[in-house]
Amino acid sequence: MEWFTAPDYWLSRLVLQKALAAVYLVAFLTAALQFRPLIGERGMLPVPRFVARVPFRRAPSLFQWRYSDRLFALCAWAGCAVAVALLAGVDGLVPLWAAMLLWLVPWALYLSIVNVGQTWYGFGWESLLLETGFLAVFLGNDEVAPPVVVLFLLRWLLFRVEFGAGLIKMRGDECWRKLTCLEHHHETQPMPGPLSWFFHHLPRPLHRAEAAANHVTQLVVPFLLFTPQPVASAAAALMIVTQLWLVLSGNFSWLNWITIVLACSALRFPADPPATGAAPLWYEVVVLAVSALLLGLSYRPVANMLSRRQVMNRSFDPLHLVNTYGAFGSVSRVRHEVVIEGTADEVPREDGDWREYEFKGKPGDPRRWPRQFAPYHLRLDWMLWFAALSPAYAGSWFGTLVERLLENDRDTLRLLRRSPFPPDAPPRHIRARLFRYRYTSWRELRETGACWEREYVREYLPPTRLAGPVQGP
Known part of the structure; x- marks a missing residue:
């Protein structure tokens, strides 16, 4: 099927995969260095106590069968090793099926960590990394051009991230509607960065411009992701600039970086695609079947976005395949x-x-x-x-x-x-x-x-x- 692949997006896929591997590396490194006092055997919220009361069907994880600090460390450091291998391009040196399995490994390992991480892993960017990582399994390698439906699903995920965050703000704190939230946010955000003090002291008109630009980027620009090029690329580039602004203004873990990763799916770089073979039939069948499943599972996130009682950062299935997102629906004044x-x-x-x-x-x-x-x-x-x-x-x-x-x-x-x-x-x-x-x-x-x-x-x-x-x- 000629329509199945998009050769012009080969470089977009390459950049996306490398950036995603880097985020995986940070996530596994964070887990490896912090798990013992948080969820280890003598942690504040020990995994053994959690799995004793929560069944596998509610929290699928390797640690449901057996847990030890040594096994957790092995999984976390193995995730780091696989992420480094993906950064080095090992997935391009193996057959297509092997590359897919290689991308499946960090997703399965990190799912096992998140599903026993409890409060410490209850942040939206955990599910966002898992949902993005699952889609990356089906992006293919150098043997085939990027599948159109997977690129669409990545844009669909980016749309839900941005549009959901925009809606939660407009429905939440009135300061977002009055464009005054950023007079407080840089001071009261969870973890300020080295430039947050200076952002806080920007003139009030600039704070209002920040808030207005945020609304445009989250409520209008996401629809442009599904328009023809070069409009879609311009929309993605604007989102990337907005995320880099947030990187400068605070410490939001890898939320901004994984959003930038997703935006790469809509960028089309001016570079001639290399020669690739036709996509195997089994690959087309698998990709289309998984895409149909994910679109079906999108019903609940869409219903949540349309609801007046919208919630943010919620997983609707234990595999974190399709989730709802959002941030700062309300802003602290103090x-x-x-x-x-x-x-x-x-x-x-x-x-x-x-x-x-x-x-x-x-x-x-x-x-x-x-x-x-x-x-x-x-x-x-x-x-x-x-x-x-x-x-x-x-x-x-x-x-x-x-x-x-x-x-x-x-x-x-x-x-x-x-x-x-x-x-x-x-x-x-x-x-x-x-x-x-x-x-x-x-x-x-x-x-x-x-x-x-x-x-x-x-x-x-x-x-x-x-x-x-x-x-x-």
């Missing part, structure tokens, strides 16, 4: 942060020697400037932002975090930037306090060198010591 402190004093006093734990990404010391971590994902730092919004977000894991800090647990301390206590002298008590943070002004920055100003709000967790299980806040 930033709160949970500050965790410890003391070696036998009796904890309000004016005692309390020392603050420093985290890698979340704001702490007002003088410490935010750093760029994305696309690497600091899971604990992100969840502490949610914990500051409401203790309900931290009820299942915060108590265990405090226990591990009281034990000077080595794996847990690796998630932090710095512990104020030496390895052989853990604190006797831990407490947590809630502070309100705001960006300093230009004048305050010059006078104090601090990018944050913070004010004590209330106690979050009273002084606690190891005398049994620690309750959450």
Whole structure:
């Protein structure tokens, strides 16, 4: 079938596959370096406890059959190795069927991780990586030109990501309709980046222009993805520019980068396609069958987008094949942060020697400037932002975090930037306090060198010591 392939998009496929492999590498590296204190056998939310109560049909995973920290590490590092192989172009050196199996491996491994990751893996970009990774299995290699239907499904996914996010904003916080959300967002976003302070201090008219441009990019431009070239390429390029703007303004894990990966499916580069053979019949049948399945499964995400009770970042099947997305349907006006402190004093006093734990990404010391971590994902730092919004977000894991800090647990301390206590002298008590943070002004920055100003709000967790299980806040 001549219509089945699109030879002009061979370079688009190549760029997309390389970029996706790089995102896979970051995702598996994040899992390998952080899993022990989060979901390991002694983690805050241990996998063995999860799989004991959740059946395989609800959370398909290799770890439903057996779990050990060693096996998890093996899977995570194997995912890194496969991602590196895909980056190096190994999929182009093997037969088509072998290339498809090679792309299936990281998808299956990461699905196994996400489905037992619980709260730590509840972010929209996890499902987005899985949905994109599953489609990549059917993109083919150098033996055949890219299949038209798979390119369409990638654009359809990009459409749902952008249009769904646009709708959730318009239906959610009124500041999006008034174009005032970005007067607050750069200050209150989960993890500011090194330039977020400067974005916050842009003039108000520019904030309104940012918000208006966001609406155009998410509510109008996505429809242009399905128009003829070069309009579709221009629409994809505009989305890429918007995502790079977001990369500069904050730390959003690999959300922006995987969106850029998807936009590559609509770009047509001016390069002559290499000679390829006709697509095998079995390949055409498999691709068309899978495409029909995915289009059928799209019913629920579409119904969700059209619903007045639209939800964001929801998976409708345990394989994460077709999902719904969205971000920042509401924007916080005030930033709160949970500050965790410890003391070696036998009796904890309000004016005692309390020392603050420093985290890698979340704001702490007002003088410490935010750093760029994305696309690497600091899971604990992100969840502490949610914990500051409401203790309900931290009820299942915060108590265990405090226990591990009281034990000077080595794996847990690796998630932090710095512990104020030496390895052989853990604190006797831990407490947590809630502070309100705001960006300093230009004048305050010059006078104090601090990018944050913070004010004590209330106690979050009273002084606690190891005398049994620690309750959450």
